[in-house]
Amino acid sequence: MPLLQVKNMTHYFAGLRAVHNYNLTIEPGEVHGLIGPNGAGKTTIFNLITGVYRPTEGEITLEGKSLIGLFPHEIASMGLGRTFQNMKLWRHMTVLEHVKMAHYSELTYGLVGAFFGTAKRYKEEEEIEQHSYELLRLLGIENIADQNVLNLPYGVQRKVEMARALAIRPRILFLDEPTVGMTPEELKEMMDVFRKVHEEFGLAIFLIEHRMKVVMELCEQIQTLNFGEVIAEGTPEEIQNNPKVIEAYLGKEEVE
């Protein structure tokens, strides 16, 4: 059974067709890329699958269970993690707090525990702190656990966001342009991080990315989107040589 399956998904924004007849199958542990020019509808597809918008038509299933009509947090708790184009870190909170916060739903102590500090609260806090440190160690940022995210370099902030997404123990991770604005060194490190989490957790990844180097190196399957429709699908080699893809990116005249 595929991990994530989308069938015939179409979405309209007040009459504007943003996504048309979109299909997707991701197997467990597969790395899948989504590319396309700006405004093609890539982030919209992410938002449709993760429950931010509800698709006008179509079916979405995660491990056989339908996601249609579920709230974003329900979908997240079913094992779908996500990072954002603009990261959305919480300024003035520390790295460790970010990762701990992501464990919120695992904490079951109530208000009494919160105000009076019951043994249950300390035990639960201890557990999630340990798991948080494990993730920070995996990403090599455990030494800055107590720093405010606002003071960190961009590449490190990205890692914090990644740790936060991993804290919900996802089966599949959606990454929305995770390397945008990175220096070459940061990019290299980030690719190592992707490989690491992919191997360590057997994590499937669904990636929106503009840098062809990243997409071509990491992805097993790539879809190209233009005006809300998939115009090409296949392995990196197939996509690279597809005239439709070249046309969508560079315009017709440029095609030789």
Place this chain on the structure above:
Amino acid sequence: MSLMTFLLQNVLNALQWGSFYAIIALGYAMVYSILMLFNFAHGDIFMAGSYIGFGIATGLLYLVTSGIIAMPHWLILVLTIILSMFVTSFLGILVERIGYRPLRNAPRASAAITGLMIGIILETANLALLGAKRRGFPALITQKVYTIGGAFVTNRKILVVVVSIGLMLLLDQFVRKTKWGMAMRAMSYDFVVVPLMGVSIDIIAPLTFAIGSALAAAGGVLYGISYPVLNPYMGIIIGWKAFVAAILGGRGSIMGAALAGFLLGFIEIFVATVFPSTLRDLIAFSIVLVILTFRPYGFFGKPYSAKLRL
């Protein structure tokens, strides 16, 4: 009276007076940090808390004097504070549920008007139910006067300052160390990622109102003990001043609101000792205005556009 004694006396007075502003300002700041709106009914929730405390204290005193239960007066005081905080927190939840939740995606101005309206409803409901007669808050503790370095301080003043600061420290621990507190802080930065962690705004927003209202109720009871005349409009001026303190502290900054509350208390008390007391508010708020001219975001507020939140 030496200068030192004079200063000490006014510092003690200012600490007590500032405690009221601080504990009320916290409620404004907490709600603002999460929902980006000022709950203009908060001053009237303070009033309601004071009346609820009045009701509880009177009831307990009646039970004791009629011999149904026996308990010392200090226990009545403790129970009054705790129970009125508890009951008033539900008033806060109700205000959020009925007044603000339906308007969560409406323009902020609509929510502000709703807040003012809820305030008027609370005032007039009180007037209609209890009448225009002023109520005397029962004296739960006999006043004792102590002298510290020549300055006079009553046990009531000490109570006000100790309870307020104690509650603020408790709140600080709650906000920094617990999952609810972390969720509140995270939610003050964004509404997109936080819900993915299983945090619902429909839990956090009422919780914030509940805590803010409970603090206001504690302030109300302490106020009733210090100035034992209650009337339905007692929350208006003190509410507005606490609101000014919340702005002065930096919109949405909880620590800032508390500190600015104390600062406002100090400014008012010291202005009143130097100038005629009729000029107190005029001069005190002119000072605040000047401060805000140079620090428009308050002491701890960070300039940023609301756009970044979504």
